[in-house]
Amino acid sequence: MSDVANGEPCTSPLELFNSIAAQGALVKSLKAKKASKDEIDCAVKMLLSLKMSYKAAMGEDYKADCPPGNPSTVSSSDPDATEASEDFVDPWTVRTSSAKGIDYDKLIVQFGSSKIDKELINRIERAIGQRPHRFLRRGIFFSHRDMNQVLDAYENKKPFYLYTGRGPSSEAMHVGHLIPFIFTKWLQDVFNVPLVVQMSDDEKYLWKDLTLDQAYSYTMENAKDIIACGFDINKTFIFSDLEYMGRSPGFYKNVVKIQKHVTFNQVKGIFGFTDSDCIGKISFPAVQAAPSFSNSFPQIFRDRTDIQCLIPCAIDQDPYFRMTRDVAPRIGYPKPALLHSTFFPALQGAQTKMSASDPNSSIFLTDTAKQIKTKVNKHAFSGGRDTVEEHRQFGGNCDVDVSFMYLTFFLEDDDKLEQIRKDYTSGAMLTGELKKTLIDVLQPLIAEHQARRKEVTDEMVKEFMTPRQLSFHFQ
């Protein structure tokens, strides 16, 4: 399912198996002869890609002593695979044991995506004639697929569009949920392109203990928070799956097209579904994939099938779009490009999970100034020392300090952020001061969001969610 495999869709499982064995031998010999780090990394990356392709095709992990077609024998533990699977990321689980959070460089290798490097950021800056967003400058959007292709199109005045989404699992959204939307609004502004936002209420109905009506009502509540991020009503279409499927001639046709070209074995390999999962979960990935193709929105793009899609999302959503990119050429559509963000850490630390049901795990969009102050002061995991004396002497650790991490997300001023990093690391800045800085940033940010949300009327929501023409220039 990785890009390596995409180039060779006709590879048989046995050929894949043999390629993995050969590549494994190569990695071992490179390590044995102490080859350069780059050389070994590259070979390991290839090996992992092959293994992911194998798993996607076969629905089970590659096992060195069990060629495809043979019954499973005792599974051999495989050091290279283990090495890369300390962290685990899929759309439902993000697991790491490190207080610094997920190792994103390893994730790039594991997922087969590309790093957003200085060169790409410079190219974006040249293309848009503006300073890149702090999420790009600071590696918060850190990985991509085919972003250069999007820039080629943009520079050639060819149209593209943005697609992002939200699974409305509750009314409560926290600041972490805003990350993709803040960035997507910036992309919409600087590239001046249309945007579609999928509210996957069908997904939440299938996965959670919700009724259809509950899932839909969360869609409507969450839509207000999304609109409050400032999207251009003339260039933005927000849709509930439950509603839009019954209002579009193009959406279901694309869903069925995708569903014809993905097997249960494949979704088993990609998403870990089992025979006990309901058929709704099993077929849902096609619903998340379909908005990647422009003719799912005939009211915006008419019958055009060739308009490039760019998807800004958190990296845990990548499995859906690896599948989408694998299917796209087989049904005659362009592959969507992607921009991946890191995860927003829980207040308790980057290795724990934020939870909508634990109000102290994050800052919610409904929190008061006082709640924000209390939460940061009481719950934000600190990289500081046990006593002021020790802190002054040895300094704090920004790599694990959640307040500092939050500032990298929300403090616009690069110089100020760098100064804080230096001062906290040296011990010149105390934890209380760091937390106060964060509180001073978060309080107005949340208050302003709340003010903007209050201005979002039901009529505006209705208009954003009406299938309609957007301001879009065909080329």
Added chain:
Amino acid sequence: MSDVANGEPCTSPLELFNSIAAQGALVKSLKAKKASKDEIDCAVKMLLSLKMSYKAAMGEDYKADCPPGNPSTVSSSDPDATEASEDFVDPWTVRTSSAKGIDYDKLIVQFGSSKIDKELINRIERAIGQRPHRFLRRGIFFSHRDMNQVLDAYENKKPFYLYTGRGPSSEAMHVGHLIPFIFTKWLQDVFNVPLVVQMSDDEKYLWKDLTLDQAYSYTMENAKDIIACGFDINKTFIFSDLEYMGRSPGFYKNVVKIQKHVTFNQVKGIFGFTDSDCIGKISFPAVQAAPSFSNSFPQIFRDRTDIQCLIPCAIDQDPYFRMTRDVAPRIGYPKPALLHSTFFPALQGAQTKMSASDPNSSIFLTDTAKQIKTKVNKHAFSGGRDTVEEHRQFGGNCDVDVSFMYLTFFLEDDDKLEQIRKDYTSGAMLTGELKKTLIDVLQPLIAEHQARRKEVTDEMVKEFMTPRQLSFHFQ
């Protein structure tokens, strides 16, 4: 998935396994002590029901030496199971080795449905105040589920509606395809109820080597033949899945609801899907199930969820509706009732399959009078003797004679049909005369269909296929 299991949805696989073992022992002891046929039949029916429930729950056949949870050991051949599985019927395969065709009494036991007996036919006659259709009088519609409940509703002036369908796999329809529609038109007339007709072009796209456009164009062609059966435009809604899914707020919601309540294990057990099947096939059964629930058609039934549905269809479609009936109470909807027909035999005999790609396997709705004559004379399998002399002496066999079978479908006059049966069986009627009688029935039948089809305009098709209010009285 059978009704027996429906009553006990909480039975664990192991409990089911033990029930089967106990019931198997009972059957053996009944046989050993030469109990009455009725008693043995009843016990076998129960045993088969339990085995079907087991297969539906576990995704694999019951094996006497392999309790659930244990790895599969050598499979034991099981005489009772084998007995009932000489014939095989599912939506894609109908297999029998008998020239008389499928053993429908056994199928009733195997599927857990009920026979349409004289008593039920009499009740229908009393309810409608008319003579029952020849398909009922002659056992062509031979099996049902909950038809008494539909009659209860009808007698209490409670509304119900009809649902039938067609998978448009090609432009060419043959007379066999008309059976459910001829009968459904009669039901619509005598009960004066609305009808929805599903054209499952999404299914045909998923199963066949077709494009979406081809599948949809077959829908439009087949719709004309269906309309030519004489349905009331004020009471009939025909819909293409590919189109209607994008035009109804209620349809997709019901599809998702059903998909949440059916696992891959279950569809594996019911339909024989494998891990290599595409996720479109795996989730499709929910699309065929959804029209069984009245709120899939808000333009007809508004938000009413409680209107009873009656589905006339060939028995091979029953697996879809066993699944539907299993799901219905769990999502708060009434179970659809069913009327099952036998299969229409191929010209070459009841054990062979009609094929749209073999023009000589049936009478097509586009055949000329001359083609009909030639096909019947050349291809209709005969139950006659090798020579006239032998035929006169020993008589013909109506049980395997396809011309006679076709007459039971299309000759309205019971007395005349009975006379033919007697004369052919005694040898008084020769095969040529029998075939001529059939030709004289089929030629005007097809010619009249063609004339009616010619009168079906594109505007009429459009109106039949527009989601709209039908003439329907709420109670």
